[in-house]
Amino acid sequence: MPDYNYHFHRDDLKAALACLDEYGFCVIRQLIDREMVAALKESIDRQLDPEGDLAPASNRYHMAFAEDSEPVWDLVENPDYKRFIHTVHGTTDLCLHRSAAILRTPGEGMGRWHQDHRGHIARPQHANDVLNRFPIPSGAWLYLNGSHPDRSGIAVIEKSHHLEWEGPEGYIMGPNRSGIYPEGGTPETPYDGMAVPGCVPVVADPGDLICFAALTWHANMATRERRYSCGIGFRPKTWRIDAPWPLPDSALALAERLPDHLKHFTEGYTGFDGEWRAE
Numbered sequence: 001m002p003d004y005n006y007h008f009h010r011d012d013l014k015a016a017l018a019c020l021d022e023y024g025f026c027v028i029r030q031l032i033d034r035e036m037v038a039a040l041k042e043s044i045d046r047q048l049d050p051e052g053d054l055a056p057a058s059n060r061y062h063m064a065f066a067e068d069s070e071p072v073w074d075l076v077e078n079p080d081y082k083r084f085i086h087t088v089h090g091t092t093d094l095c096l097h098r099s100a101a102i103l104r105t106p107g108e109g110m111g112r113w114h115q116d117h118r119g120h121i122a123r124p125q126h127a128n129d130v131l132n133r134f135p136i137p138s139g140a141w142l143y144l145n146g147s148h149p150d151r152s153g154i155a156v157i158e159k160s161h162h163l164e165w166e167g168p169e170g171y172i173m174g175p176n177r178s179g180i181y182p183e184g185g186t187p188e189t190p191y192d193g194m195a196v197p198g199c200v201p202v203v204a205d206p207g208d209l210i211c212f213a214a215l216t217w218h219a220n221m222a223t224r225e226r227r228y229s230c231g232i233g234f235r236p237k238t239w240r241i242d243a244p245w246p247l248p249d250s251a252l253a254l255a256e257r258l259p260d261h262l263k264h265f266t267e268g269y270t271g272f273d274g275e276w277r278a279e
């Protein structure tokens with residue numbers, strides 16, 4: 001466990017963002033209340049496991065959760081959440097960038113260490129390569145069960161959020177900054193992911209927001225409970241994206257259904273086309 005504090009009260013955003021800047025991650029305590037936690041979990045169940053048939057040790061993802069989830073839009077009306085997104089982006093002129101929800105069942109092992117940022121890829125090949133190129137927090141995630149190494153959640157590598165970071169001591173970074181593996185091994189060599197130098201198993205409660213920087217390396221910890229999480233990303237509207245895929249119908253439908261005072265969040269929104277591939 002780190003010898004510095006990374007948990008902050010929602011009124012202490014300045015200190016939280018200083019921690020994000022220095023260590024690459026921070027936790028904002030109790031940004032949302034129990035009712036909102038319950039509403040988001042229910043929404044994830046409805047979207048990802050309506051029949052209750054998700055097998056043990058597996059997962060499902062929704063890659064445009066904000067398009068289908070109603071409670072997400074209550075979030076952006078929550079004054080604390082609103083203040084957080086305005087502060088972290090330094091502007092109130094924001095559009096929806098991307099959003100996701102993940103449901104996991106007990107029995108899943110630890111995921112691979114990776115970074116979401118794809119700014120080093122010269123010719124984008126997938127939607128992630130197009131969208132994950134901006135200096136905005138990659139994770140502004142609500143782990144609705146909280147996060148703890150004994151149960152489930154996220155681990156990060158502290159201070160890994162710089163381009164010059166070449167991997168933890170004793171490890172090699174794979175080609176195109178894809179994954180790490182022990183020195184003397186190959187990308188397939190197994191190792192204990194939690195034992196990597198700089199690994200911080202993030203500890204958080206339901207209702208806390210876990211935030212990490214654009215480049216921060218992270219991994220899903222082993223899952224020992226039914227685990228719900230969702231992340232909503234915004235970006236300043238001035239950063240326009242000329243998406244190579246047509247605006248999905250589901251993105252158009254979102255703009256239609258949102259009430260007038262929220263419609264502005266869809267100006268500049270590209271939607272997410274997981275099928276798109278570069279020619």
Ligand SMILES: [Fe+2]
Pocket residue numbers: 114115116218
């Ligand atoms: Fe990730």
